[in-house]
Amino acid sequence: MARADATELILRRLAAAGPASRTALARGLGLADSTVSTVVAGLMAEGTLVQADADTETAVRAGRPALDLRLTRATGLAVGIDLGKSHARVAVADLAHAVLAERAAPVVPGSSAQEQIARVVGLVDTALADADAGRDDVVSVAMGLPGPVDRARDSLGDSTVLPGWRGVPARAAMAAALGLDVHIENDANLGALGEWTRGHGTTDAVLYVKIATGVGAGLIVDGELFTGARGTAGELGHTVVDPQGLPCTCGNRGCLETVAGAGAVLRRLGLVEDGGLEEVLGRLEDPAVASVLDEVGRAIGGVLGSVCNLLDPGVVIVGGTLAGVGEPLLGPLREALAAGAIARDAVPVVEGVLGERAEVLGALAYALRRALPRRAASTRP
């Protein structure tokens, strides 16, 4: 609740939410129009801000058109990183929210944290080079990791997806390798942020469900990521759906992940993990595939019904690699959700629009939210 002065509020807001007009800033920050005008004039004079071209897609309505302000490139860049079991992705943007570069590369599953960090650092440098920039230009970095992120230790909890990171102080290690401060966060949480930023920014409570190797969730409350007391919120995959079910890696029986998620789908179809998913996508007409997807959708939908009763989200966004199959999975999921929910009208379920980029772009959004723009000519002593 620390009260910041108008200049800082405006700079942080522009970095976090992207270009906006003076009036929009005033309304969003609870400042007087006149205050914003005065401050903006100063920031423009020093070159921190510029007025965007007026040819933006202005909604056709009465009144003088608003002039968007955006942070210049001199205020810095933000970097988002998404590390998965077998891939790494990096995106670079300026503080006006323009994505300047994106890079991705495979990662050897099960390799050590050191190797993976080196790979990521290489990707970051390449992407920065693509954007004609260097690490010196970066003012904020965020990285997504598959597994519970323990805030107290700033490292990965027991992740079965990245075994090489056990005991590694993830945040510190990455920060040291890059020479920059790094925020770390669970990948499903970042996926939620990504999808929220590019589409459902107005919805009150958003639940993002990532159906990939495992099943994870991210929750956005009041425009902020909800991460729980220790930062490990979002573990949906180990909800027990059948106490007599198959044993799970977590030690319990009948977790959602034993019947749903890409891993379970491939196992039940007798496919290998590598490239198996592409085969599933190509065989959606196959009755065996359809039957498994139907069952998976129902299992997840059933759990989501109870979750919706408890949390009442405004929308459920489904992402992750398996979400790419679309209706064959989402249809049964919606049905099961509606059956389990008590509310008169069930929560809408939509497919994410970012696909496999949701997590990197979410990491980017996270980094932008925490970025403090560099002043072109700081007046501080």
Place this chain on the structure above:
Amino acid sequence: MARADATELILRRLAAAGPASRTALARGLGLADSTVSTVVAGLMAEGTLVQADADTETAVRAGRPALDLRLTRATGLAVGIDLGKSHARVAVADLAHAVLAERAAPVVPGSSAQEQIARVVGLVDTALADADAGRDDVVSVAMGLPGPVDRARDSLGDSTVLPGWRGVPARAAMAAALGLDVHIENDANLGALGEWTRGHGTTDAVLYVKIATGVGAGLIVDGELFTGARGTAGELGHTVVDPQGLPCTCGNRGCLETVAGAGAVLRRLGLVEDGGLEEVLGRLEDPAVASVLDEVGRAIGGVLGSVCNLLDPGVVIVGGTLAGVGEPLLGPLREALAAGAIARDAVPVVEGVLGERAEVLGALAYALRRALPRRAASTRP
């Protein structure tokens, strides 16, 4: 995010959080010490604030002791109301958080909303009279209702506990009967707020579970009640624990409420609803009772394990009439929760300290949070 001036911030904070020193206010609100001093001096001069006696239980530490400020009685009173299936409770407090009066009365289950509203209005007037006050002195009222509170309609959703309220515009009806604006909220949510206010105010995310006739939950995030997109969050009782289980009033099978909650306990022990619970409390040694409580605790604990994986609360507080049995229920609950949770160390589970007063006091806390103190001598034109 609307920025308010210091005077309003200070008044609202004192009403919401109770007496505090100048320095504490400055820190909590992000204001300069000098600003708070100036504003407070003005408010004291006009009689809105007074300095509390210094003989408070000051933590023994170095430095000049802080002087708590509190709102005078002239700034108004707050009223909290808790309406249950067969009871109504009312509490009156001043804006310095001193509870001035409490009243309770039985209500005929199943009676009409009109009758119940009349009963509540009578209780409010009696409690106000106890406090030597009248309705004119009240600046904020909040009421808890058992069932999902639909924000869009400001009324009770399909509540099986208060059938007489179906279709009644709860908020408007109550406001009209009292001649005062009234906030309405789910009772488990208010219980969460009550327990949080009197004990766990520092914990990050708090999950309150009310085990009464049914099973409900309230969640506090960032010091604020989380109510979901439509305001109906907290329905824990209809989480499916066994798809082949008993049919539930909600239309599904195997909801938590069919195996847990006071209703299920009494049914399984062959006891009547009225007064049956007292009998259970007196027969805790009876193996049949112990066995049922053990099973109920395990059922709730299992669900809470999954919920804790998803939400990672800092503490789980158990309240409601059935929580009064204590360890015979909480022990098995904790065990099942720990078994279902993936986190290294399980979330602590504690019994609420307010007992059956949790909901009224929560309503009071809710009312206080939304109270705007009356200025003794307002300077506005």
Place this chain on the structure above:
DNA sequence: GGTCGTTTCTTCGGTTTCGAAGTATGGTGA
């Protein structure tokens, strides 16, 4: 009992922020 350290509260000059009134810039409809 006096000095020191610590925290709270006050004083005062300078800056930031606000509010009200006015100007700018586009649509809309006679």
Place this chain on the structure above:
DNA sequence: TCACCATACTTCGAAACCGAAGAAACGACC
């Protein structure tokens, strides 16, 4: 084409707020 409306931005005097420095009120320690 020209008043008229709606929204965005600017100007300027007044009020609110801040920061630094200092006074006040304790406990702790020699």
